[in-house]
Amino acid sequence: MANIRLSGLASGIDTESMIKQLMQAERAPVDRLSQKKQTLTWQRDAYREMNRALLDLRTAASDMLLSKNYSAKSVVSSNSNVLSVTANSTAATGSITIDRIDRLATPASLTISQGAPTTPPISTTTMLKDSQLLGIDSATKQASLELQTYAADGSKTVKTVTLHLDETATIGDLVNQINGSKELGLSAVFNDLTGKLVLSRQATGQLNTSDEIKWTDQNASALTTLPAQTAKAGANASYQIGGTSLEQTSNTFVQNGLTITLNNTTTSPTTLTTKLDTQTNFDTIKKFVDKYNDLIDKMNKKVREEKFRDYQPLTDAQRKELSEDEVKKWEEKAMSGVLKNDPLLRDGINDFRSTLSAKIDTDYTIPSASGPITLNSLSQIGITTTSDFRDGGKIKLDETKLKEMLEKHPDSVYRLFTVEAPQKVTQPDGTEIKNPDGLSGFIRQIQAFTTTLRDKVSSVAGRDGSVATTYRLGKSLADIDKSMLSWEDKLKRKEDSYYRRFAAMEQAMNQANSQSATLTNYLTQGQ
Incomplete structure (x- = not known):
């Protein structure tokens, strides 16, 4: 309510418009x-x-x-069905022949078969307590399984993970927990047709141990018959170059700047030709x-x-x-x-x-x-x-x-x-x-x-997020802001001054009108 002004009541003049026009001229420096x-x-x-x-x-x-941006190499395999290859910039130009590929690298696996038959046959939805794969502790009502394997890179660091599942858990829950444990580096698959659980190492290659994957049921005594465990050792890839047999733990490996992937075995030679990739x-x-x-x-x-x-x-x-x-x-x-x-x-x-x-x-x-x-x-x-x-x-x-x-x-x-x-x-x-x-x-x-x-x-202009006082244009903008604030204060005082002047005029006119009315009334009464 403090900003509401009623003007021109006595004079009939639109003082509001007049003041706005006056202020528009006054605002020119601010503009x-x-x-x-x-x-x-x-x-x-x-x-x-x-x-x-x-x-x-x-x-x-x-x-x-x-340097790799000037020395990129391209490489071609004479038979990409058995061997595919890429080259980095360190690869030497020329040709190399792989005489034969005798064996592909495979992962170690462990197959778990139920010890006693169940009716109906078990599936991924069968509860563990009914599966004869894992025993259930009678007191805790839980299954407890310890899985042990080597590190995913084939090193001898043993990885041990203990899984705890309650009696309502299914074989599918067991599979999900094994696959969800990145530390183990295992893949678990349950086959509904055979009723077998197969654990495979995600990394290929043969390790220096007979227990590449170890399954230990903490509650095995609760089972009618222990499940059978069938282990299969991993195998290294085997190939020959220049009559020399070589092995790799993986089917994909780097040799002399070439990333080689073995896809199939073959007794025929495969030639890899490397040259500068001029177009790249x-x-x-x-x-x-x-x-x-x-x-x-x-x-x-x-x-x-x-x-x-x-x-x-x-x-x-x-x-x-x-x-x-x-x-x-x-x-x-x-x-x-x-x-x-x-x-x-x-x-x-x-x-x-x-x-x-x-x-x-x-x-x-x-x-x-x-x-x-x-x-x-x-x-x-x-x-x-x-x-x-x-x-x-x-x-x-x-x-x-x-x-x-x-x-x-x-x-x-x-x-x-x-x-x-x-x-x-x-x-x-x-x-x-x-x-x-x-x-x-x-x-x-x-x-x-x-x-x-x-x-x-x-x-001159700073960088994104720079403080205004740290660059030239920022200082200029800050100075303009200060000047504009100062001018806004001056204009406010000027506008108030105009309103006071027009208010004084209105007041004077009110007094004149009042005196005129009094005089008129007096003269009228005397007639």
């Missing part, structure tokens, strides 16, 4: 501050968008320092180049984006007068060009462009018909800038040339991308001085430039 705040906010957000893109490129550059290596480089070009494209668009100076951020009053679609179109114009000709981004683009023409100190030569060639330029492996100046330094790949270098000299590509420049050079007299022209590889330069540019941008 300008609000517009400036919005512009700085858009600028901060645009900088942060660039910062995230720079971080993405720097992360990709870190991945490109790994090329695709990896192209993927990074595409990310690099995307960043350059974003930076160029920001510094070249048209600035529409007639489109300032909308005030609250202006926003109310426009439709939602009109507001959207207006703000697209107003936001455009917030980083136009930005010096940080311009310098960053120039730095990136310089990496493509710089002489890199690889200390590496490649043979040619005219003699060894020193490798020191990206153009030598098919990486240059596009001929269109409007691209602003995007990379162009000569696919044929780059693939040829990846095929014949993969180390050269790797060094041009990742070499660390020598910090010093040795002069003819043997003394060392700082290397005046030492440049690291392309990827390391990209890492350095993205890190430096991110730091510069962050000092």
